[in-house]
Amino acid sequence: MDSSDGAAVVVGVDGSEPALRAVRLAAIEATRRRRPLRVVHGFIWPLLHVPPSAPAGGGLREQAEQIVATAVAEAGTAAPGVRVTGEIIDGEAAAVLLGETATAAMIVLGDRGLGGFSALVVGSVAIQVASYADCPVLVARGAPRGDGPVVVGVDGSESSTLALGFAADTAAARGAELLALHAYRHPTSTGPGDMQPLVYDEGLLHGEEERVLAESLAGLADRYPEVRVTPRAVRARPGKALTEASRTAQLLVVGGQGRGEFTGLLLGSVSQSVLHHADCPVAVVRGPR
Numbered sequence: 001m002d003s004s005d006g007a008a009v010v011v012g013v014d015g016s017e018p019a020l021r022a023v024r025l026a027a028i029e030a031t032r033r034r035r036p037l038r039v040v041h042g043f044i045w046p047l048l049h050v051p052p053s054a055p056a057g058g059g060l061r062e063q064a065e066q067i068v069a070t071a072v073a074e075a076g077t078a079a080p081g082v083r084v085t086g087e088i089i090d091g092e093a094a095a096v097l098l099g100e101t102a103t104a105a106m107i108v109l110g111d112r113g114l115g116g117f118s119a120l121v122v123g124s125v126a127i128q129v130a131s132y133a134d135c136p137v138l139v140a141r142g143a144p145r146g147d148g149p150v151v152v153g154v155d156g157s158e159s160s161t162l163a164l165g166f167a168a169d170t171a172a173a174r175g176a177e178l179l180a181l182h183a184y185r186h187p188t189s190t191g192p193g194d195m196q197p198l199v200y201d202e203g204l205l206h207g208e209e210e211r212v213l214a215e216s217l218a219g220l221a222d223r224y225p226e227v228r229v230t231p232r233a234v235r236a237r238p239g240k241a242l243t244e245a246s247r248t249a250q251l252l253v254v255g256g257q258g259r260g261e262f263t264g265l266l267l268g269s270v271s272q273s274v275l276h277h278a279d280c281p282v283a284v285v286r287g288p289r
Helices: 017-032 060-078 093-100 124-132 158-174 202-217 238-245 269-277
Strands: 009-012 037-043 084-090 106-110 137-140 150-153 178-184 229-235 251-255 282-285
Touching: 009 017, 009 093, 017 037, 017 060, 017 106, 017 137, 037 060, 037 093, 060 084, 093 106, 093 124, 106 124, 124 137, 124 269, 150 158, 150 238, 158 178, 158 202, 158 251, 158 282, 178 202, 178 238, 202 229, 238 251, 238 269, 251 269, 269 282
Parallel strands: 009 037, 009 106, 037 084, 106 137, 150 178, 150 251, 178 229, 251 282
Antiparallel strands: 137 282
């Protein structure tokens, strides 16, 4: 895993408990990847033309500084020795984090933040950043686990290939098994405009989908000989199959957009589904726009 470029793992904080969970996750991830950790807080009040000293007994800027200081201390506790810095940046949270993605190794954030509607499973900031980021986005969902496999969704798309590489890197860094899960429902179209057959042989279909999975994994064992890779092809809705696998996984990795999804979508339906329902942290890996 190349960390010579000096790119940091960046975590967004807002003082909420989900953000502190993200800090702990980010600190451990930065240590594993031998990268510095950068704690960032989006300070929106100047954009709203609110006087910095408006609250009685203390200024808004001081509150923001306390949020960052608490997060930096939390990172040091979670991963002693991690190289961590903190910064307050004027701007709305999603915009600030997206501004970091061009130079970050990874963005980490909580699934919800302060001011979010409690009924929302995943907050708007997480969805926006995962939709537009130029680097992998790790969302602190579900239960943190130190064991279990790294699970990656594989469907043969370009986005899936990027996700597979990230997942293999992560499995190597964690000393974990890599479960490559390919979920399918119908025969695969082989070209634009192709129609799926109305009648097909289930055994032949499964064999064909296993071939798609094997082709996606070709060469992976040579690049990552230390990682035990388990391929699994199942007939199921991809979002449902990945969510079920997340119950025993330490990390779930998906591409930003899968095979057969509309190319105009910034974040595919499968990625959105697991962000809302997974029972472990989720990494979304997007290709270049």
